[in-house]
Amino acid sequence: MTARLIVCVTCDRMADPVPPKTRGAALAEAVEARAAVRGEALSVTRVDCLDGCPRPCNAALKARGKPLRRFSNLSPAMVDALIDAARAYAADRDGRLPPDLAARLGPHAR
Template identity: 45%
Template structure:
């Protein structure tokens, strides 16, 4: 199962008024609702994914796989994000080449983390 972590505290540098939600929380709610029927994807809301200068942020994570982090996301990326999560879930190591991603996400990759997975870090 692919877990999509979405930062609810984006945009850290432009906090909303007390009666507003953050863009990150709005994105998380939209993605969570869109993924509700997909048993292969779980959406988790978290505070900060260290992509703060480029809000909004999300990351794919599964045990034993690379973590793929995205920045600059907006609600219009929801379908692309879910399609990429499905590709990630089907991969053996979580490493996604840009060509396997929906085009609108290719410029929004903010990192591929293989720390703690020695067999991936050596590649």
């Protein structure tokens, strides 16, 4: 797999009080753990912002020559769908996702 999954780990910074572990940090850990169980070589990069604070828990897929695909309002229940999306994104020349897979990641996938 040659796609990189980018996960915002600061989405909960607007909460009062800020939790000790943000939802994004928990998502990044869950993706890494599940990818290892599945035998997927997935690069996960943690960043401080993906500009999706109104719908927190954001991740994006990025690869050379392909448009960035961002997903918002994610939850740990979506980890398998996110890994499947990374695989499909990497496999498609233009980074397109099958509609059913995009739908599994919610209405805010773009």
